[in-house]
Amino acid sequence: MNVAPRSADFVGDAVTAPLLALDHVSISYPTRDGILTAVEDVSFTLSAGERLVLLGPSGCGKSTLLRAVGGFLKPSTGEIRLHGRRIDAPGPDRMTVFQEFDQLLPWRTVLGNVRYALQRGKSLPRPQAEEVARHWLSRVGLKNFVDAYPHTLSGGMKQRVAIARAFALEPALLLMDEPFAALDALTRRQMQDELLKLCEETGSTTLFVTHGIDEAIRVGTRILALTPHPGRLAATFDVPPDTRIRGTARFAELERQIQQSVFADPETEHV
Numbered sequence: 001m002n003v004a005p006r007s008a009d010f011v012g013d014a015v016t017a018p019l020l021a022l023d024h025v026s027i028s029y030p031t032r033d034g035i036l037t038a039v040e041d042v043s044f045t046l047s048a049g050e051r052l053v054l055l056g057p058s059g060c061g062k063s064t065l066l067r068a069v070g071g072f073l074k075p076s077t078g079e080i081r082l083h084g085r086r087i088d089a090p091g092p093d094r095m096t097v098f099q100e101f102d103q104l105l106p107w108r109t110v111l112g113n114v115r116y117a118l119q120r121g122k123s124l125p126r127p128q129a130e131e132v133a134r135h136w137l138s139r140v141g142l143k144n145f146v147d148a149y150p151h152t153l154s155g156g157m158k159q160r161v162a163i164a165r166a167f168a169l170e171p172a173l174l175l176m177d178e179p180f181a182a183l184d185a186l187t188r189r190q191m192q193d194e195l196l197k198l199c200e201e202t203g204s205t206t207l208f209v210t211h212g213i214d215e216a217i218r219v220g221t222r223i224l225a226l227t228p229h230p231g232r233l234a235a236t237f238d239v240p241p242d243t244r245i246r247g248t249a250r251f252a253e254l255e256r257q258i259q260q261s262v263f264a265d266p267e268t269e270h271v
């Protein structure tokens with residue numbers, strides 16, 4: 001049984017604050033019909049190097065939570081802290097990769113997109129920014145496409161640029177909002193594997209949103225399942241390294257457990 005408290009990380013004898021902490025967070029939207037509570041009383045922490053997946057059916061508030069961590073939305077109640085400080089605005093310490101393919105600047109080349117982000121976000125001089133950008137574009141397999149414009153790329157290639165840009169900025173926290181949801185199944189699997197490799201190599205701390213159980217197990221070290229309408233924490237699943245290998249009995253067993261405990265409701269069976 002895991003008895004270690006989740007509220008803090010232990011480094012030797014010292015206790016340090018977790019990288020990210022959500023403390024009784026509720027988030028509401030004003031609508032024509034009144035106040036809609038999208039997320040209710042959600043608390044969790046995220047330690048450096050973890051890849052935490054928020055999993056749940058459509059509309060359960062996953063993106064809402066991610067936007068709040070990104071600083072684009074304020075919780076109605078509760079608090080979100082990064083490195084112990086309350087988040088109240090976006091910042092270069094959090095980079096988001098979105099699902100949409102239009103997150104790149106269309107008037108800049110692939111290289112220009114990543115270089116510009118580095119010049120702005122990290123104040124790097126242009127030659128240095130270009131060098132770092134080339135390095136990351138090469139790591140996502142786009143070495144030969146640096147001079148291409150976004151509209152000439154496939155959806156998968158556009159997502160690779162967005163991922164390269166996010167990693168290049170070396171944020172404290174990578175935020176991924178269903179980055180592969182609009183891709184075909186084969187490309188999606190390939191990109192999941194590539195992302196996993198990058199995350200493992202860099203030790204990046206990641207908060208990943210998906211409604212796919214398979215994807216959650218493949219990319220996450222821990223999965224938080226949310227209930228629908230409003231989103232509340234339903235269950236937590238740790239994903240040991242030997243469980244995230246597709247086709248194994250362990251993978252299938254965890255998939256079955258998650259399906260059973262979280263998506264037993266016939267209304268959400270399609271997830």
Ligand SMILES: Nc1ncnc2c1ncn2[C@@H]1O[C@H](COP(=O)(O)OP(=O)(O)OP(=O)(O)O)[C@@H](O)[C@H]1O
Pocket residue numbers: 029030031036038056057058059060061062063064065211
């Ligand atoms: N700007 C908004 N104004 C009003 N309601 C909103 C707004 N954004 C989201 N909502 C509502 O909040 C709830 C949660 O939405 P959210 O997009 O966070 O869910 P999600 O789990 O990410 O869904 P999906 O998987 O479909 O992207 C939904 O009921 C949605 O209709």
